Amino acid sequence: MRIDDALAWANGELQASSSSDLDAKVLLCHVLDKPTSFLFAWPEHELDDTQKNTFIDYVKQRAKGKPVAYITGVRDFWTLTLKTSPVTLIPRPDTEVLVEQALLCASTFKSKTLDICDLGTGTGAIALALASELPTSHVLGVDFVADAVELATQNATLNRINNASFRQSNWFDSVGDAKFNLIVSNPPYVETNSPYLQQGDLRFEPDSALTSGEDGLEDIRNIIHLAPSFLVDAGALLFEHGFEQGQAVRNLFVQRGFSEVKTVQDYSGLDRVTLGYWKI
Template identity: 60%
Template structure:
């Protein structure tokens, strides 16, 4: 089977899905260990028997709804290539808004050695993106799952990032006695009754990384209540949250005593990130 024939077959198999053409190209390029440009440059190249079997299996998995990032075992985020696992959330483009806002704040408050904590680090995406852009910063990412800590550590090594480390912790439990200039988090924020949990890729992602009680605000409230104990003077607290939670998250920060609180929209013009400074 030629590359162009394989892609045509796969797109037909995935017809009716979210992005048949994109998924087919990503999966085939991954199996061939080539760029997607290669697929168009050499459409007449023939897949060997093993590659054809791998591709057919990958398309079957995708047809059942399994996320592409779990099938390939990796996902690009920011400027990084990250290994993924069913134990963690798949990094998403909207989370880059959170990284951008933290970097904007860091650049406005010039420090030679910022201390940063990423709560619920998962793949390490946020922590590693910040560490890569702020080489003089000291970044720690925490996650209550040991598998996530191992994965994030692996991603740090794979991307050559040496100023970030990862430890197992249930939010702040392993951080007592430490303070930070920035605390950042993309915590679980979906209402546990939300129909969204039965749609798309989230059906395959760990439920503990998605839901947070009624209205999805329990973990955000817990972090907000405890963050002042772990923030340096004028330190920043920044969250990613649901598209309809901006006002609620802003109110939680203001009620706790944070100042300069603002909510920033994502690429789809939805409320996505709220941040505030500890006074």
């Protein structure tokens, strides 16, 4: 089977998916351990039997709906390559907006040595992206799931990041009396009965990392209530949230006493990140 034949076959198998062409290329690049440019430069390249059988298996898994990131076990995020696992959410491009906003907040501090906390760190994507951009700061990532903490630690090693550490904790429960300049979180924010849970990749991702009560705001509400005890003066709290939750999250910030509260849109122009400062 040649590369061009393999891609044509895969597109036929994945025809129900709007991303079939991209999925096929990502899977084949992973099997060949080659960049996308190789597929275009060498369409006549023959797959050996092992590569062919592995690619067929991967495509059949994807045809059943399994996310590409769970099939390959990796996902690129920011400038990093991260291991993935079904125990955590798959890092998504829109979450990079949260990283961008956190870096803007970081730039407002005179000190170059900041303490940052990432709540519900999962793969460690947010924590590690911030740590890579702020090498003189320290980032603590916490997660309730022990396997997620182990995965994030592996991703720190994989990306040679030494200024991030990870700890098992139910939000702030195991943080002690630490104080942070920035607290960031991509918490569960999907409504428990949301129809989106039965669509696409969400069918395979852990509900515990997705849902948060009837309105999807249970965890955000809890974090906003607790966060001031763990922020320095003029410290910032930032969330990723659902595209219809911007106003509700802003209201929660204001009611708790945060200032300079604002919502930032993602790359599709939808509300995605809301932030506020404590005692500025």
